[in-house]
Amino acid sequence: MNLAKIGLKKLFSVYILLLLSLVIVGCQPSVKETFTVTFNSDGGTLVAEQTIEKGQLAVEPEDPTKEGFAFQRWYLTDEATAFDFATPIVENITLTASWVEVINNTALIEADIQNVEDNLVVSPVQLSLPTRGRVNRSTIVWSTTSKYVTTTGFLLPINYSDSTTTQGEITGKFTLNGESVTRTFTVDLSRHDDVVITNSRVVPFENKTTEYDVANANVELFFEENGSVPYISVLNFLELLEGFVDPEVDFEITEDDNTVEIAYQYIDEDTQEVYDLRLTIDAVENEIRVNDPGFYWGYIYSTATNYGRHIEYVQDHPDAHFDEGSDVVYDLDHFNLDMAIYGGEILLPYYIVNQLFAGSSYYNVYYNYDKLVGIYGTPESGTLEYRAIKTSSMNNEDIPADLLVHTFSTLAFDLDNFYGLREIMGVESYYDLLYQRRHKLVTDDPEDFDNAVANLLLQDIDEPHTSYGYPSYFNKTAWSGPAVNSLSAYGSRFTQWYYDGFIDVDDAIEAKWGRGNISSTSWAATSPNRPDYWFVNPTSAVVILDGFRTSDIEESATFDPALIDSILEETSVVPAIAGGNKYFFYNNSTATENIAEVLVKGLNAAYLDSYKAALVSAGYTLVVESTEEASKVDGYYSKNVNGKDFMVQVGFDADRAVFYLGVVDKLPTSYALVWPVEKDIPALVEADSAVYMEITLDRVLADQPNVQRILLDLTWNTGGNVGALYRVVGFITDQPFRVSSIDGDTGGFSSSYVQIVGVPNYSHLKWSLLTSPLTFSAANSMATIFKENNLGKIIGKKSGGGASSITPILLPNGTAFTMSSNNINAYRTGTGTEEDPYVYHNNEFGIEPDFVVEMDNIFNNDTLNQIIDQLP
Structure with missing residues (x-):
């Protein structure tokens, strides 16, 4: 092995490592500073934080969400100021979400709708139709095309001629914050239910008219449970009104469990013709049947006023003609009215009984919840009769729902059966008109109701014989009724x-x-x-x-003291009048004063002084004071007769050549105030045609x-x-x-x-x-x-x-009016032969x-x- 060679390699490796180390150490950068951006979504969805190098920009995240709120902005310290994401980050920051609450109008409206639906039906005749939502106060406007549903919140019974309708609809438009939702509600409809009487109430009857002498008494009225519609027995009603009902009339009454038949004979005093009159009340058929409408006036006692003076009806005139027509049937089912059987008696709705058995003859027995009041026709405002009927514990109260719907039905009954011009005007039934007017007529606000009745009569029916009378007893006593003295209240005719x-x-x-x-x-201006x-x-x-015009007058060719005595209810009050050839004895008595006034023809002006002297001789004292009133300048004479003070006035009208005597059993409370009688000879003459x-x-x-x-x-x-x-x-x-x-x-x-x-x-x-x-x-x-x-x-x-002659109508809520009756004046043409029959023209x-x-x-x-x- 070459050791020198190995050492060299190793030395080289060490060198390489040392070189690499120097290189690495020389390339290492410096560490940069970073910061954290935290996002506080304030209850919204989570947003991840961001780490941002110093001086760099944060990234604007996707908007968070939060139920019921809309995201507006991220802010640092001032919620009203949005954070600017172009701002370099130089520190740790927290951005907070700003929210605005989102109002869900639809959901709020739905809550109001649900509340209405839950509380819609109050009773079979009444709905709850608020004009503001009870939960979130949305405004509600109601509309309907169903003729049995009213936007005032009442349900009318299904008409007898309608065999298909069972439900109605009422639509509400709910609006909140400019958003609207329309919802239609379905309601069940029904025909009138059988009346079930559960209780009765005894109320006093007071006779307030001097036309008939009817004794005050108590009478029992009957009601359904929690009901406001009174019912009465026809037999009890006729018994109550003895004095209006002639006590000499011999009623033959036949009763069983479901029917009452009343029959009597009427003998016409003028023609001596005998009429067999018969009426049947059938509770099974819910009908009243009469063979002659004369049944309803043949039993009536004569009025105190002598309306028939000088009039005779010719018997068996060869040119007279009579076609009796057909029997009259009042089918109460046709008007959603019903009879009831209670305690073995057949009971009818009170105001149907009043209209048939009294009102058609001008005597009305007004029910005002507290009492029954006997009145003549429709009394004038301010009279004792008017004050008696208008004062009630129901004054200024809403009309109860059952009574209101009953009043609507009774109005249809009255117009279809007693309005004499219905066929002449080409009307099959006034129900059509009443349904058109239902949103105004069927309201529990008594003032609105009376305004609607006046509009119906004066604008829709629109003929001068039909006019509004006075408002119901549910109104304030101070309210005299709709304004009807402007032509704007009337129709085109x-x-x-x-x-x-x-x-x-x-x-x-x-x-x-x-x-x-x-x-x-x-x-109504004076002539x-x-x-x-x-x-x-x-x-x-x-x-x-x-x-x-007519007055209550008796006539005589000579002075008849008995005629004055009968008026004054006292004898020998004034001296006899000597001479003259025609005497008119006027009975102008009121409920509180007996007043006799006499006009005499055939005397001269000089007789006035003679009679004044006769008064003084009879013990009368002249009372005279300074005055500018022509009727008072001559004063009056006074005397006490049998403990009662009497006042006498005398005068002579040279233009009319009549002598005047006026006597009253009352003295003036003051010379300057209104006297109980003031001589006005022209007015007295004109008071009787x-x-x-x-x-x-x-x-x-x-x-x-x-x-x-x-x-x-x-x-x-x-x-x-x-x-x-x-x-x-x-x-x-x-x-x-x-x-x-x-x-x-x-x-x-x-x-x-x-x-x-x-x-x-x-x-x-x-x-x-x-x-x-x-x-x-x-x-x-x-x-x-x-x-x-x-x-x-x-x-x-x-x-x-x-x-037509006119007939007074009283509705069950007490509203009164007059309208053309079934007695229609006409003239006859034709000769009565088969080729040229009689034709009657209204x-x-x-x-x-x-x-x-x-x-x-x-x-x-x-x-x-x-x-x-x-x-x-």
């Missing part, structure tokens, strides 16, 4: 009648007589200030008759004894009492006159003859009528009688119509004149003389 009538006639009156007290602010008559020429006079005609015709003939023709001016006459109308016809003809009518209940027709006795007759004169579009109701009937009986020619414009839309005269000439003497020249 009424508005046209007002403009063609009141406006045009008032303009014509103003053109002839001046403005006077003409009022264009209301159709304009114009003379009672004027002369067109020396032999032709126009007599103005602005209304058909027969008295007015008699005295006015006396004046006409006194002024012009050669008068041959009378034009009766009805241009400003909007109607009134039919009895007054008939009495006026008695001045025109001494012969029986035909009156025709259509019965909206039975579909029957009739023509009867009326004879007026006891009024002065002027049939020797030639008569004509002046009519205008304002000539309405009873005045329109006068034009009809003229036409049908050929009493004279009609001059002017087509009359304003109004065929006069709802007026009577055409024989001579057309425009309103601006209707009071023009030249125009009228030209027509008079053409008259026979």
Whole structure:
């Protein structure tokens, strides 16, 4: 072995190692400083930290997420300032996530929707429809196309004619923070359930009208469990109202478990015809059947007011005609109304009983929860009757749901059965209109309800005989009801009648007589200030008759002290009146005062002093003070008779040639305040149309004894009492006159003859009528009688119509109104033969004149003389 060679290799290896060591040591770099960037996601998803060399930039990570929040920025110290990732890292830092809460509107709305769904159905007739969500306060707007569902939150029973509907829908639009969700809810519908009576309540009955003497009593009303709809026995109702119901009527009553039949005979005092009247109440069929609607008034006692004075009905007139029509059936199923059997008695909804057995004859028994009140018609605001019915423990309360739905059904029943113009207006059922109005009508807010009823009557039904009365007892007593004294409250027909009538006639009156007290602010304005008559020429006079009015009057050719005694309920109160040839004894008593007023014809002005002396001789004392009031300047006389103070006034009207005596059993509380009676002879004359005609015709003939023709001016006459109308016809003809009518209940027709006795007759004169579009109701009937009986020619414009008498309606919640009844005035054509049968024409839309005269000439003497020249 070559040792030198081996050593050399080893030496070389050592050298190489030493060289490599030197090389490695010479290439080692210096160590750089680093920093950590930590990310605090504040509850969000984790973000990895970053190690960054000094002076280098951190990398912006992907945004973290956090339920219910939206990531906004990374910040170092100020949350409002985002960290700038272009900033070199020179130290360890922690970046914190900034979040903003994300409101999930949809989820919040869904919570409100769920709450509504959970609480939607309150009862079979009521829904809970809030306008704000109960959980998250979203706003809710409701809509529906289901006619049995209302946006006010009530469910109406399914109509009898609807055999397919079982459910309805109500849609709510829920809105929150600008986001909306619409959701439709399905609700079950039903027909009316059988009424199940569980309890009763005794309430007092108070009679507040002087027209009928009905004793106060207590009466039992029946209710369902927690119900607000009263029910009553018909037999108990008739028994309660003895005095309105004639006690001499012999009712024959037949009862079994499910039916009640009431029968009696009615003998017409004028014609002596006997009618067998029969009514059946059938609880199984849920029907009321009557063979003649006269059943509901044949048992009624005469009113205190003598409405039938001078009127006789002719028996067996050869031209009379009667078609009785068909029996009347009230099917309560058709109106979701029901009878009930309780304690062996058949009970009916109270306000159905009132309407049929009392209200149709103008006597109403008003239920206001606390009591029943007997009233006549629809009493005026401020009267004792009105105050009695309006004050209730239910004032200012919501209408209960069951009573509200029952009221809707009863309104349909009333309109379909008692509104006489339904068929004339081409309406099969008013349900269609009521369903259209349901969102307004079916509301538990009493004020909103009454506004809706007024709109229904005045805008939709829209005819002058149908009008709003007064609000329900659920309203505040201080609220007098909807504003109905503006034309904006009325429909097109009424508005046209007002403009063609009141406006045009008032303009014509103003053109002839001046403005006077003409009022264009209301159709209830007093008649304009114009003379009672004027002369067109020396032999032709126009007599103005602005209304058909009647008073409670007895007449005598001589002074009859018994007539005054019966009014004052005391004897020998005043001295007898000597002389005179015609006495009118007015009974103007009120609920608190007995008032007798007397007008006497045939005396002169000098007699006034004679009677004043007679009063003093009889012990009366004159009370007189200084005053500017014309009715008080002569003072009054006072005397105590049998412990009661009496007040007397006397006067003489030279223009009308009548002596006046007024007596009342009460003295004024103050000379300056309103007296219980104040002499107003013109007003007393005008208060009764027969008295007015008699005295006015006396004046006409006194002024012009050669008068041959009378034009009766009805241009400003909007109607009134039919009895007054008939009495006026008695001045025109001494012969029986035909009156025709259509019965909206039975579909029957009739023509009867009326004879007026006891009024002065002027049939020797030639008569004509002046009519205008304002000539309405009873005045329109006068034009009809003229036409049908050929009493004279009609001059002017087509009359304003109004065929029906009116009937008062009380709804179960206490709202009252009047509407055209089933007693429809008409005229008859045809001869009654098979070839030319009788045809009856309603006069709802007026009577055409024989001579057309425009309103601006209707009071023009030249125009009228030209027509008079053409008259026979």
